[in-house]
Amino acid sequence: MNTHQHLDRSVVIERVAAQIPRHTLAHYPTPLMRANRLTESLGNTELWFKRDDLISFGLGGNKIRGLEVMLAEALALNADCLVTGAGVQSNHVRATAATAAHAGLRCTAVYWGKPPAAMDGNYRLTSMLNAQFHFTGDDDRASVDTHIHRVAAKLREQGHRPYEIPRGGACAMGVLGHVLAVFELYQQCLSQGVEPDAIILAVGSGGTYAGWLLGIRLLNLPWKMLCYTVSREPEQVSLQVADLATQAAALLKLDWTFCAEDAPVFGGFIGQGYGIPSLEAAEAIKQIGRSEGILLDPVYTGKAMAGFLYGLQNKQFEQHKKIIFVHTGGEPAFFAGNGDWLNSSPTETVKLS
Numbered sequence: 001m002n003t004h005q006h007l008d009r010s011v012v013i014e015r016v017a018a019q020i021p022r023h024t025l026a027h028y029p030t031p032l033m034r035a036n037r038l039t040e041s042l043g044n045t046e047l048w049f050k051r052d053d054l055i056s057f058g059l060g061g062n063k064i065r066g067l068e069v070m071l072a073e074a075l076a077l078n079a080d081c082l083v084t085g086a087g088v089q090s091n092h093v094r095a096t097a098a099t100a101a102h103a104g105l106r107c108t109a110v111y112w113g114k115p116p117a118a119m120d121g122n123y124r125l126t127s128m129l130n131a132q133f134h135f136t137g138d139d140d141r142a143s144v145d146t147h148i149h150r151v152a153a154k155l156r157e158q159g160h161r162p163y164e165i166p167r168g169g170a171c172a173m174g175v176l177g178h179v180l181a182v183f184e185l186y187q188q189c190l191s192q193g194v195e196p197d198a199i200i201l202a203v204g205s206g207g208t209y210a211g212w213l214l215g216i217r218l219l220n221l222p223w224k225m226l227c228y229t230v231s232r233e234p235e236q237v238s239l240q241v242a243d244l245a246t247q248a249a250a251l252l253k254l255d256w257t258f259c260a261e262d263a264p265v266f267g268g269f270i271g272q273g274y275g276i277p278s279l280e281a282a283e284a285i286k287q288i289g290r291s292e293g294i295l296l297d298p299v300y301t302g303k304a305m306a307g308f309l310y311g312l313q314n315k316q317f318e319q320h321k322k323i324i325f326v327h328t329g330g331e332p333a334f335f336a337g338n339g340d341w342l343n344s345s346p347t348e349t350v351k352l353s
């Protein structure tokens with residue numbers, strides 16, 4: 001890297017950041033930590049963690065970054081409530097409920113299906129945060145999309161000023177929050193003297209990945225994205241991510257188009273489905289926990305790590321020397337359900353005699 005490039009990049013960062021409204025909810029930057037013991041066991045690859053799980057607000061996670069931008073817009077529009085949705089164990093909905101509480105807004109959470117018997121994990125937190133619930137009664141996850149509009153329309157009829165946030169927080173405004181994450185990591189890498197060549201990310205609804213793509217293109221960084229889908233098929237995700245990145249670029253008044261080829265995604269590590277822990281994820285979670293004391297989650301980061309470890313074993317990443325895994329959060333999932341998925345291979349118990 002040369003000084004001119006750094007100067008050019010800091011100009012871009014300043015110009016673009018000034019275009020992005022943000023109501024900051026946490027302390028930044030989040031830590032960038034070298035995985036010492038893991039790196040030792042991986043051979044030629046140095047692994048680092050970007051700890052967005054430690055975002056210091058509402059139990060953290062990547063969703064806070066998107067919400068900081070959406071909240072700024074919601075407040076500018078004089079909204080009095082946030083309406084969003086997903087499944088009951090959604091990190092995004094919990095983060096939205098915390099955001100609304102902080103700003104003194106109401107929050108309505110639209111969930112697919114029917115109310116579950118157990119009030120645990122993120123669902124319990126979202127309830128405690130005083131979000132109002134609306135269940136679609138339909139097990140199709142997409143039912144949330146139409147119901148968010150319906151709930152918002154009803155609230156408007158009642159004289160409220162709702163701000164709608166699409167399912168999972170995947171919208172162009174939210175994407176801009178993740179562009180700021182790229183700027184943050186770039187500056188942090190500079191000050192810590194880290195030169196990564198690849199970034200690993202778990203992908204759900206795609207807003208986060210879209211922000212990373214746009215941020216990397218804005219700064220012209222030599223960072224390759226290694227992304228693992230945890231819900232939809234890779235082709236579908238790539239299209240969605242490209243579309244979101246294009247829309248977000250337009251918000252920055254850039255006539256840039258992203259296409260599916262710009263947003264490659266690895267498949268094959270979803271297991272039985274979104275939100276269902278896989279054996280590989282459980283193993284990856286144990287390996288990282290036991291070597292680093294870092295807790296990945298079973299829905300997103302555990303599956304991405306399983307995919308990455310598999311790729312390493314199969315020599316897919318020989319060209320990469322320094323890789324940063326973005327830990328996007330999700331730990332409340334440890335406190336949902338009975339945790340049987342973690343006990344697939346119990347550790348030895350201590351014998352005292």
Ligand SMILES: *Cc1c(COP(=O)(O)O)cnc(C)c1O
Nearest residue numbers: 204205206207208300328329330
């Ligand atoms: C939502 C989420 C992701 C993925 O973010 P998207 O923008 O939906 O792709 C990754 N990790 C965790 C823990 C999440 O909650």
